[in-house]
Amino acid sequence: MIFIFLGIALTLSILIFLFPHRIVFAAGSFFYVLLHVTLTVYSYNKLGACDSVYFRFDSLAVLLNALLSILLIPTLFHANLYFRRYVKDVKKEAQFVSAMIILASAISSVYYAENIVVMWVSIEITTLAVSFLIYHNRYETPLEAAWKYLFLSSVGIAIAFLGILILATQSASSEGANLSVSYLASVASQMDPFFLKTAFVLILTGYSVKLNVFPLFAATIDAKTVAPSPVNAIISTALVNAGFVAVFRVYSIVNQTAMNSWAQNVLLITGLISISLATIQLFRIKRFKRMFAFSSMEHVALILIALSVGKPGYYAALLHLVFHTLVKAGLFFQFGQVRAFFHSGWIKDSGGYFNLNGTGSLAFLLGILSILAIPPSGLFISEFLIFKALFSGGYLVVGIFVLVLLTVIIYVIVSKTMHLLFAEIPATYKPGAAIVNRFEPVSQFLLFIAVIYLGFNPPEILTGLIHQTIQFLN
Amino acid sequence: MVIVLIVLFAATLVYFFLSERVSNFIWLLSVQGVILFGIAFNNLLHIQPLGLILILLETLIVKAIVIPWFLNQLRHKNELKRVHESKVPVFYSLIIISAILIGSFLLSYTIDNEIIQLRFFTVALATVIGGMYFIVIHKNIFSHLVGFLIIENGTFLLSLAVGGEMPFLVSLAVLLDVLIAVLVIGVFLNKVRDSFDTILVSKLNKLKD
Amino acid sequence: MVLNPVVIFLVSLVFPGVVARTKAKIVGRKGAPVVQPFFDNIRLFQKGNVYSQTTSWIFQIAPVIYFSTIFMAMLFIPLGKQPALLSFEGDFVVFAYLLAFGKFMMIAAAMDTGSGFEGMGANREAFYSLLVEPAFFIVIASMALLTNHTSFYNLFNNLHLESELSYLIAVLSVYIFLWIAMIENSRLPVDDPKTHLELTMVHEVMVLDYSGFDLALIQLANGIKFAIYGALIFNFVLPMQDYFVAQLVIFFVVQLLFAISVGALESFKARNKMAKNPQWILSLSALAILGFLSVLIITGKIILMD
Structure with a gap:
């Protein structure tokens, strides 16, 4: 099924690329979204089944793929808006949509991959697709970001491959190396502890590019600084989730062995360093997208910290991941409109947004409140669960430290947001220059309200999938 | 025979740090490709012909020529x-590359493991660390690309320790992936050179806040 | 046994001549006869010395000590099955430091003249010798580890080429020794004896103030040094022959080939930039370390499993 999906996606992408016509890619993207949703529904019905030797309809994969399906619709809508505002070139838009389809398919392939080499290949493809998506408008800064992202990701992924190879040497038997996650998890306890640890660290290091955490976060932050908002909505959410899936799979292998507590410590340290760095960097930011990028870093760090607590933290971690995906995507969509108003992503060029666009600023404010985990937001629930796990698990100092950092982060982000909403309208502002679509904030409101609703009243499907995912972990 | 080639491979690593000429870098990468071909040929003769052809293609055609x-x-x-x-x-x-070589030998010495092929692991580790060091000490993005290829060669060396047992489809995907990545990086290098009129990494600083 | 120093000395008399002749042939000149340096030395021996007033006794005794240390070092060299005149466990250390002592005296003498150029040359010579030393010792140490012996004679006589890796080590050692010989004798690519500019000289500038008898001693010693390294290389590549005459023939052939290759290298290779010399010499040590690690693998000191 996945092979069919990937085949159709590739065909669609090539078709759109070859025939750059508005109708072709409108129909193509509509068809692709339909295909993606079909895949989600199909895989949910076949939950747990294998799809060839390389893929499996795993509960985590279904959950995250469903999120991607949901995000694809507004993403394509906002991408269209973006092109109508800035580029007005059908050919480039076709290339963009075509690359977006490749990216989304590769991300889905990462989610569903059972074989860790297939996962690795898919992650490499996401790197290439993201580089094209960043660079599509041919300015210098995007080029620089694309180069850095491409290069650092490639190096990181090569490092991750080294880790995979070490796992392969450890699992090799007479009939050949079986690199499926479930097989590796079943033989993990017989592996040499040193090599398992090395592999885990190498893979975590390599995929930290995608996960947007320490140590290889710099290029990702740069990429997010220059990427168009619709692209950002995918690479800050679905792609981060892909990195999370990759790390989570390897973690679930290590989890079966006596090295579990060691691996948890590694995750904890990574998380703590990342959240500290994000906090420090937030003071220096001058662009909104960079602020959001560091905010993503903070949330992923929180998720890693939650994972490191062990059983009590798993549920909270995955819930946080889901909520963060929805909120961050919505924020980026809304920021697309902000950028259209001020023609700049710099904080200093913004101000008075509340007077200029009331609905839009309400959406923005709601998004910021949600991402900061201020009570009605679902993120509050998940963060609350994380801290509950931290305190009940005896991580008192860690918990307090993270809380302090979160307070600082709230202060910084709120002050920048206040500047955008209530400061004087900057001199550079040209009235009437922005093309405003009336329906633009609808998707954002839907996403934010969904998060609030899901936080208070998580449906059976969501909790069921999360519980299924974590039941194999120790 | 394999061990001789592995030592030669390590020797190319030393020369990467001795030379500063671009043509030498390219030449050394080609030599590494040929050495990898030798190792693969020696090590993997027992596997089925299709996989063998693929690996020979990867080393001799892609790594040594293309x-x-x-x-x-x-x-x-x-x-x-x-x-x-x-x-x-x-x-x-x-001095540092010598230390890296000695360090990875000592590390392998302290490991007592029967499954992994340690002689591959040793030099592969040294190569990957060496490649990263190469990237760190060089100032322009072309040399960074060379460093990336050194890392790739290191991982390939390690993959030879298991490569014979990887499924054919998977190896093919990995091969294509790496090749495409190198080509795309090259294309981007061209673009950087066209837009920035330099390949010095210190000039790529427009993104700084 | 007694014959070893004699043949080495004989070779040393014509060695510089052969090198010069090769270079002449390659550039298309007729060239001087191969014994010309020998005649030059005889002429110099008949002349008196001129000493600068600023120099002290160090300057005057340095050439004699230089010559005698190299002469002593020559006595440690075995030739195939012919043991050296002086041979004991660990003799290669004495060998190395005899050469170093001679060099030290030359450096001291160069400093003694008070000339800026000579001080600079001495500085460089000291630095290069410092860098070349680890390469020499690591190679010899690998040999010692491989054979479990520590004297030149036992080392070379127990050097059995068995596994493929040991061939690699032999090739690597000869390669390193060839370059060590070039550096120790102040030849290309580190130093160019033909250079006319004091600023780019290394060894030549150090002996600028010598004349007559002292100069002849120094040049003679340089020839012997070359022949010593040629003999060492001969010991590396020699398949153990029991026939003395055959050995002798091979010895001369190896020395001749060595001299010709030195000439050829000097004709085709350009001198390194002065700033690149240290790193180039250090790379020899790095390669020597690789050889050493390989020996550790062969001898099972480090076990790397298949």
Whole structure:
């Protein structure tokens, strides 16, 4: 099924690329979204089944793929808006949509991959697709970001491959190396502890590019600084989730062995360093997208910290991941409109947004409140669960430290947001220059309200999938 | 025979840090490709012909010919300087690469593991660390690409320790992936050179806040 | 046994001549006869010395000590099955430091003249010797580890080429020794004896103030040094022959080939940039370390499993 999906996606992408016509890619993207949703529904019905030797309809994969399906619709809508505002070139838009389809398919392939080499290949493809998506408008800064992202990701992924190879040497038997996650998890306890640890660290290091955490976060932050908002909505959410899936799979292998507590410590340290760095960097930011990028870093760090607590933290971690995906995507969509108003992503060029666009600023404010985990937001629930796990698990100092950092982060982000909403309208502002679509904030409101609703009243499907995912972990 | 080739492979690593000429980098990458071909040929004769052909294709055609040729094209097209100096004097780099080699040997010595092929692991580890060090000490993105290829060669060396047992489809995907990545990086290098009129990484600083 | 120093000395008399002749042939000149340096030395021996007033006794005794240390070092060299005149466990250390002592005296003498150029040359010579030393010792140490012996004679006589890796080590060692010989004798690519500019000289500038008898001694010693390294290389590549005459023939052939290759190298290779010399010499040590690690693998000191 996945092979069919990937085949159709590739065909669609090539078709759109070859025939750059508005109708072709409108129909193509509509068809692709339909295909993606079909895949989600199909895989949910076949939950747990294998799809060839390389893929499996795993509960985590279904959950995250469903999120991607949901995000694809507004993403394509906002991408269209973006092109109508800035580029007005059908050919480039076709290339963009075509690359977006490749990216989304590769991300889905990462989610569903059972074989860790297939996962690795898919992650490499996401790197290439993201580089094209960043660079599509041919300015210098995007080029620089694309180069850095491409290069650092490639190096990181090569490092991750080294880790995979070490796992392969450890699992090799007479009939050949079986690199499926479930097989590796079943033989993990017989592996040499040193090599398992090395592999885990190498893979975590390599995929930290995608996960947007320490140590290889710099290029990702740069990429997010220059990427168009619709692209950002995918690479800050679905792609981060892909990195999370990759790390989570390897973690679930290590989890079966006596090295579990060691691996948890590694995750904890990574998380703590990342959240500290994000906090420090937030003071220096001058662009909104960079602020959001560091905010993503903070949330992923929180998720890693939650994972490191062990059983009590798993549920909270995955819930946080889901909520963060929805909120961050919505924020980026809304920021697309902000950028259209001020023609700049710099904080200093913004101000008075509340007077200029009331609905839009309400959406923005709601998004910021949600991402900061201020009570009605679902993120509050998940963060609350994380801290509950931290305190009940005896991580008192860690918990307090993270809380302090979160307070600082709230202060910084709120002050920048206040500047955008209530400061004087900057001199550079040209009235009437922005093309405003009336329906633009609808998707954002839907996403934010969904998060609030899901936080208070998580449906059976969501909790069921999360519980299924974590039941194999120790 | 394999061990001789592995030691030769390590020797190429030393020369990567001795030379500062772009043509030498390209030439050494090609030599590494040929050595990898030798190792693969020796090590993997027992596997089925299809996999063998694939690995020979990867080493002899891709690593020893296509990529060096491509790098040469890049070099001529962008009119790169003949000599790329590194930030760290070659003298210290040589000391460091020797230390890396000795360090990875000592590490392998302390590991007592029967499953992994340690002689591959040792040099592969040294190569990957060496490649990263290469990237760190060089100032321009072309040399960074060379460093990336050194890392790739290191991982490939390790993959030979298991490569024979990987499924055919998976190896093919990995091969294509790496090749495409190198080509795309090369294309981006061209673009950087066109837009920034330089390949010095210190000039790529427009993103700084 | 007694014959070893004699043949080495004989070779040393014509060695510089052969090198010069090769270079002449390659550039298309007729060239001087191969014994010309020998005649030059005889002429110099008949002349008196001129000493600068600023120099002290160090300057005057340095050439004699230089010559005698190299002469002593020559006595440690075995030739195939012919043991050396002086041979004991660990003799290669004495060998190395005899050469070093001679060099030290030359450096001291160069400093003694008070000339800026000579001080600079001495500085460089000292630095290069310092860098070349680890390469020499690591190679010899690998040999010692491989054979479990520590004297030149036992080392070379127990050097059995068995596994493929040991061939690699032999090739690597000869390669390193060839370059060590070039550096120790102040030849290309580190130093160019033909150079006319004091600024780029290394060894030549150090002996600028010598004349007559002292100069002849120094030049003679240089020839012997070359022949010593040629003999060492001969020991590396020699398949153990029991026939003395055959050995002798091979010895001369190896020395001749060595001299010709030195000449050829000097004709085709350009001198390194002065700043690149240290790193180039250090790379020899790095390669020597690789050889050493390989020996550790062969001898099972480090076990790397298949």
